[in-house]
Every structure is written in C-alpha cells, then in structure tokens.
Amino acid sequence: MAQKKEYLSKNQKIVLDIIEKSAQPMKAYSILFNVQKKGLKAPPQVYRALDKLVEIGKIHKIESRNAFIACRNSACTITNATAFSICESCEYVKEISSSKLSKYLSNFQDKEGMKYNKYNLEFFGICKKCK
Amino acid sequence: MAQKKEYLSKNQKIVLDIIEKSAQPMKAYSILFNVQKKGLKAPPQVYRALDKLVEIGKIHKIESRNAFIACRNSACTITNATAFSICESCEYVKEISSSKLSKYLSNFQDKEGMKYNKYNLEFFGICKKCK
C-alpha cells in the first residue's frame, strides 16, 4: 500500500491525503475546497487525480452518492470488485470486505454464461446507531 | 404491471412511455428533449416523474451511468434489489434477474451481522458482440 503511493504525482498525493484523512466519503467539490490552500484551484485538477486514484484502487467512488472514499481493504488488490454498505439515515458508508461475497460475485454467471470480474455493489439499510 | 400504471399521473406516463420504448438506458436530458413535444419543458417535470417511477420500481437508475432503464423484470416486486450487467465497450445494459443472486444478496450479512434488503449491483464487462 505504502509503496504504491510512491508513484503518485503531487496532485494525486494531495487529493489522496485529504480523502484518507476523512473517515467518510468526500464529494469532489468538498475535496477541491480543502485542497485550494495547497494550490489546486480548479475542478479538472481534482477530477484528474480522482480518476487516477480510482483507477489504481486507492479510492473508490460511491456511485449512488457521487462521493469518494479511501480504500481500507488491505487485501484490495482487486480494485474493481467493490462492495459497500450505506446507511440511508446518516449516510455512513463502510466498505465490505468479504472474500466469500467477492468470490461469489466474481464467479457469478448470467443466463448466457457470461462472467464479470468487475462489479460494484451498494447495500442500503439503517445502521445500528440510527436504529 | 399494467394495473400499476393506471395510478400514474400524466407526466409520469409520458416519461415512462419514452423510457419503455427505449431498449437501452436514457439520460434525463435526453428524455427531456424527447418529451418536449408533449409539453414537458423543464427539468423538474422530468426529474419528478423519474423519482416517482424509480420509487415504485417501474424504472431503475443505472447509477454509474446516470441513466434510467425500464424494469423488464416481471417478477420485480422487489423494486429495491437490482442487478445489471453493463458492457464497457458499447454501453449495452441488461437487467439481471436471477432469483439465486437476489436471494444470496438479500440474505447477505456483514461482519456485524447486519442484513440489507436493498441493494444495487452493477457488473461490468465486455459483451459478446464486442468480444
């Protein structure tokens, strides 16, 4: 994980830093606001870094929320098989790392027998605290 | 399915019609363009209809694409447990209706034993035609 970071560019590091410091998903423009003191002034600078970080699996996009969260899954070599639980009340998001689940989904075949090694799964519910 | 439609409002019917006629997901502003001849001139009219149609399960949102597709799953009483396959080359989208998969996911428990009856799963790959 640490060694991967060596290869990041300046802007990518800045953006990753701010996301990793946040326990919860961050929106692109919130990230932008937070990194303006570091010299990243315009959306493309942030979006480029986000794109790259998603690509290499350092962060994930929560599609239903248009937000980005750091990958905490140390075993997350598979950057393209993601699962999250989202609380619909407090918006708390947690990455699910279940090898059983990922195996099941990676091996899933549709009716035509097609397999997919890439997927994104978002579970919704009410978390313990909100219950 | 047909009886549900009786309860739709005028705008909801118009929007649903155009989406059902499309084999593939439609973007909100493409829908807007298509329904302008029917009198729906402004985004809120379309988004309101979309919200309602998603809520009652007549359509689904493809989150990773910001697009909307008609539900073809006749057994789709569970409007909040959705799975799709998406071709990353031609963007062809297909709803997956596998009772095995939906059972598996509906019964899935995370580490804290929490269950989720609502989820959205998007599989990515290259479809047969594009291979």
Added chain:
DNA sequence: ATTACATTGTTATAATATAACAATAACAGA
C-alpha cells in the same frame, strides 16, 4: 363549495463533471 392534497408549470440556480489547449516536468534513449 370547501378543504386538503398531489401534481404541474416555471424560473432560476446548484452541483457534478469534462473539453480544450498551453505550459511544465519527468525521463528514457541517442
């Protein structure tokens, strides 16, 4: 007819994301 409520129409604007292009940095091979 009156109340209550959902739906509609409308304007404006917020929030999310990308195109396009010039400038600079990083780096491998001659």
Added chain:
DNA sequence: TCTGTTATTGTTATATTATAACAATGTAAT
C-alpha cells in the same frame, strides 16, 4: 547533454446532471 516522448499541471470555459422555491392548477372527499 540533448532530444524526443509522455505524463502531469494549470487554466478558462462550458457541458451535464439535478434541485430549490413558489405560484398555479387539478382532483377527490366531505
């Protein structure tokens, strides 16, 4: 070192997606 190549950055403008706010209209039960 030079030089061509590629990645990264900075910048402006704009495209795309979505909602706030409020007035007007329709609908249906009492």
